[in-house]
Amino acid sequence: MLSLTCKTAIKAVIYLASKFESGEKSGIKEIAEFIDASEHTVGKMLQTLVKAEVINSAKGPTGGFFITGKQKNQAIIKIIDAVDGKNVFEECGLGLSKCSATHQCPIHNDYKVVRDKFKTLCQQKKVSDLCDTVNDGLAYLVG
Amino acid sequence: MLSLTCKTAIKAVIYLASKFESGEKSGIKEIAEFIDASEHTVGKMLQTLVKAEVINSAKGPTGGFFITGKQKNQAIIKIIDAVDGKNVFEECGLGLSKCSATHQCPIHNDYKVVRDKFKTLCQQKKVSDLCDTVNDGLAYLVG
DNA sequence: ATAATAAAAGCATTTAAATACTTTTATTAT
DNA sequence: ATAATAAAAGTATTTAAATGCTTTTATTAT
16 A cells, blocks of 8 residues: 555654654664665655655754654654655555546445545554554564 | 556456356457456466466467356455465555564554455455446446 | 765666566367 | 467566665754
């Protein structure tokens, strides 16, 4: 459903959220190492997130990437929209270019239920929620 | 969730199912044209389906691909298992290589619900069910 | 002002999926 | 038996995503 880069993006933002309390900024290398992803992929993707105002950045010494309290309270769908685009949640289950109630593929109705359920999940889960599970040792970003 | 080839496979099998009554066999070109897919991709993929006994084939003149009554009554998960492999329904929502109840990613529980719902859909929908919706003009294989 | 630091940006390479091409094998009708 | 047909199989190319590398720009501390 989501691209590898998008999954990496969600993990990176969760990591930044975990640094919110301390106010620390994080560099590309540090983030990539922690979430076990390619440094270059992470760099490109973080730029995308900055442009979409999902996270922030500062250049120069003491610079790095960081997140605000407001951004921490955003749902993860914001990350998905920024990285994979808005029509992730509109795609046909059988790959038809135009699949809707009026011209549908054979699994349209059932697939829509699943897809919508995933969308709701992405709309409801906040970055802070996911960050909490990691902080509490209930979930992990690698493995 | 599913590869393009797998989506193509489901459409191809539905097409073959629609030819079951008449007993006609269908060639690669005919199938590819009807479902609007690459002839070469369809050829390779049909071989995979034959090996997995999801469909049948016959070489030579009057040969082609066809489906039996028993095969028509199979669930579409058989097609998915054959083309994309069995662990489509085990994959982690955030791309962790090992994500389970004991070592989970931050969205594991919610994602599992969605994934399992999709799996159930694929286990319940028979080729014949999908074929019927197309025959009845309620659904399409192209567009 | 200068040097150091770190993100931003542009371009190149790699990888895997999809698509394309060619040859081989089996089968059927003549 | 032979020729025609169509799947099977093997190899090659293309495409898009991911990854890698290099240069540029902005910022901060000295």
